[in-house]
Amino acid sequence: MSLLGMIAGLNRGRVNFVVIGGLAARAHGSTRITEDLDVCYDREKGNxxxxxxxxxxxxxYPRGIERGLPFVMDERTLAAAPVMTLTSDEGDIDVFDTVxxxxxxxxALxxxxxxxxxxxxxxxxxxxxxxxxxRAAGRRRDLDHLPELEALLEVWGRRS
Incomplete structure (x- = not known):
């Protein structure tokens, strides 16, 4: 499934979320390619x-852990982890309760x-x-992305 297909699946599931990673950057004009979906979701119990x-x-299933090990994706599992990096039948997704x-x-909303x-x-x-x-994530790949994002901010700022 594509990243947009995953978003459509979250929408069909009536999930409240904001896209926060590479796909958000692409939506603003970034040239970097991303292969996973990063979202921040509402921690309200129903959501x-x-x-x-x-x-x-x-x-x-948690990315980097061998399939077949005991793992249950449910509310308790999700609520216990502020960040989960997952792989799935639909693609890779990282879910955050805080950005x-x-x-x-x-x-985020x-x-x-x-x-x-x-x-x-x-x-x-x-x-x-x-x-x-x-900037807050501080990872090299995120810091390396800042000049492009700042240039886009300048371009978008001139257009408004």
Whole structure:
């Protein structure tokens, strides 16, 4: 499944989420390719249940751990981990309850933009929040991405 297909699946599951990673950067014009979906989700109990159901349906499993080891994707599992890096039948997905440098879902939502990609609508972090998140993550690949994102912010700022 494509990343947009995964987003459509989350939408069908009525999950409240904001796209926060590489796909958010692509939505703003970044040239970097991403192969996984990074989302921040609402920790409200009903939403946690919906996220867990979608991930269970996709047979999501922790990335880097051999398949076949005991693992149950349910509300308790999801609620116990602030970040989960998962692989699934649909693709790789990282789920966060908090975005470094931004905050939880409410803060991510208030720092997001609506995207309409044809049949799929979703929200992505705006550029200032995405830059703050990349900077706070501090990983080399995130820091290396900052000059491009800052240039995009300058370009978009001139257009408004």
């Amino acid at each position: 946690v249940r919906r996220v867990a159901r979608v991930l269970a349906r996709w047979r999501a 470094p440098g931004v905050g939880g879902y409410a803060e 208030s720092s997001s933009l609506a995207i309409d990609a044809g049949d799929v609508a979703f929200r992505v972090l705006d550029l200032p929040a995405l830059i703050a998140a990349k």
